Amino acid sequence: MKVTFPHCGSAWVPLKTLFDKHGVGCVVPPPTSKRTLTLGVAHSPEWMCLPYKVLLGNLIEGLELGADTVINVGGPNLCRLGCYARLQEQTLRSMGFNFEMVIFDWQEQQILGLAKFIRRLLGGDKPWTQIARDIRHGIFGQLRLMEELEQRVHWVRPRESEKGAASKVCRSAGDRVAAAHTPEELKRVRGELFSELDSIPLDPQAQPPRVKLLGEFFVAIDPFCNMDIEEELGKRGVEVTRAAYLTEWAKIWLLLQAVGLGHDHKVKKAASPYLSRDVSGDAMQSVGETILHRKEGFDGIIHIMPFTCLPEIIAQNIMPKVTKEHQIPVLTVIVDEQTNKAALITRLEAFVDLMERRRRHAPLTGQR
Numbered sequence: 540m541k542v543t544f545p546h547c548g549s550a551w552v553p554l555k556t557l558f559d560k561h562g563v564g565c566v567v568p569p570p571t572s573k574r575t576l577t578l579g580v581a582h583s584p585e586w587m588c589l590p591y592k593v594l595l596g597n598l599i600e601g602l603e604l605g606a607d608t609v610i611n612v613g614g615p616n617l618c619r620l621g622c623y624a625r626l627q628e629q630t631l632r633s634m635g636f637n638f639e640m641v642i643f644d645w646q647e648q649q650i651l652g653l654a655k656f657i658r659r660l661l662g663g664d665k666p667w668t669q670i671a672r673d674i675r676h677g678i679f680g681q682l683r684l685m686e687e688l689e690q691r692v693h694w695v696r697p698r699e700s701e702k703g704a705a706s707k708v709c710r711s712a713g714d715r716v717a718a719a720h721t722p723e724e725l726k727r728v729r730g731e732l733f734s735e736l737d738s739i740p741l742d743p744q745a746q747p748p749r750v751k752l753l754g755e756f757f758v759a760i761d762p763f764c765n766m767d768i769e770e771e772l773g774k775r776g777v778e779v780t781r782a783a784y785l786t787e788w789a790k791i792w793l794l795l796q797a798v799g800l801g802h803d804h805k806v807k808k809a810a811s812p813y814l815s816r817d818v819s820g821d822a823m824q825s826v827g828e829t830i831l832h833r834k835e836g837f838d839g840i841i842h843i844m845p846f847t848c849l850p851e852i853i854a855q856n857i858m859p860k861v862t863k864e865h866q867i868p869v870l871t872v873i874v875d876e877q878t879n880k881a882a883l884i885t886r887l888e889a890f891v892d893l894m895e896r897r898r899r900h901a902p903l904t905g906q907r
């Protein structure tokens with residue numbers, strides 16, 4: 540068996556470790572690139588949302604490299620994501636690939652289902668205690684470390700004296716964390732990575748504007764789809780805080796849902812005057828978090844979404860009212876395969892100017 544899977548943030552790190560550790564063949568698709576997108580677009584309906592096309596491109600590249608088993612997610616009660624796996628399977632078969640697709644339905648199966656799913660992929664005979672240790676090491680060890688590093692990089696980038704130093708450490712992290720198969724090795728890698736970040740010289744005068752990046756989960760966390768928006772803002776002296784993280788998602792969907800809890804009650808409550816029910820995707824979070832983050836003193840919100848994403852179109856239509864009533868600048872960024880990075884950067888620069896001007900006038904108006 541040779542397993543492949545689409546990219547989703549740093550999920551490839553624990554997946555590679557898991558399969559390498561247990562001697563299961565694993566093909567990590569090449570990092571998402573222009574070729575990935577071109578392949579995905581060529582074999583997708585035009586109206587499909589960008590994540591579908593990118594993930595399909597990842598799977599094509601993984602199968603081209605010899606994989607024979609595809610891991611995917613799906614299930615009912617979701618937006619288009621619920622039918623991604625079946626549609627992609629049909630497309631890949633019509634392209635002549637021969638493989639088995641295994642689908643994890645996280646809403647139905649949660650943490651126990653994940654354990655069964657992993658055990659099956661590893662051959663069906665591993666002890667449950669080993670599976671539990673692997674899940675803990677993968678999600679709450681490796682993935683958490685990758686996300687803590689990203690958060691640290693977001694803080695260092697707008698303050699670093701030598702531009703690009705934090706991004707360089709961040710780019711080297713994936714392979715180093717994937718090579719850490721035990722908690723002891725992970726502890727050592729953590730120490731090395733954080734000390735590299737802590738040794739970057741900082742500008743003591745820097746007072747970066749703070750931006751919250753939120754919106755559709757996949758494009759918010761995928762640097763190819765969002766055109767390195769976090770790095771581009773960091774280079775322009777902005778501290779970015781992202782709302783979406785895979786470990787947070789895992790905590791909500793795999794653990795809290797399993798004990799009858801679920802999405803953050805505060806987010807739902809904040810969104811409720813504008814959106815009374817969950818419309819799938821991340822629309823509720825986009826609206827609720829915009830309001831909550833205004834109260835946390837952010838200078839601006841960037842709401843990012845794929846073109847044709849219905850849940851985020853609903854959120855986008857609510858945003859002008861939220862912006863007016865809560866006095867916070869919101870920049871909506873819509874991405875698809877036609878989006879031009881130069882145009883995005885021009886819009887980001889204008890938004891940074893706007894936030895800085897608001898800051899300068901804050902003592903006069905009493906608002907930020």
Ligand code: SF4
Binds near residue numbers: 590819847
């Ligand atoms: S949230 Fe939007 S972009 Fe994401 S899968 Fe659903 S419809 Fe597509």
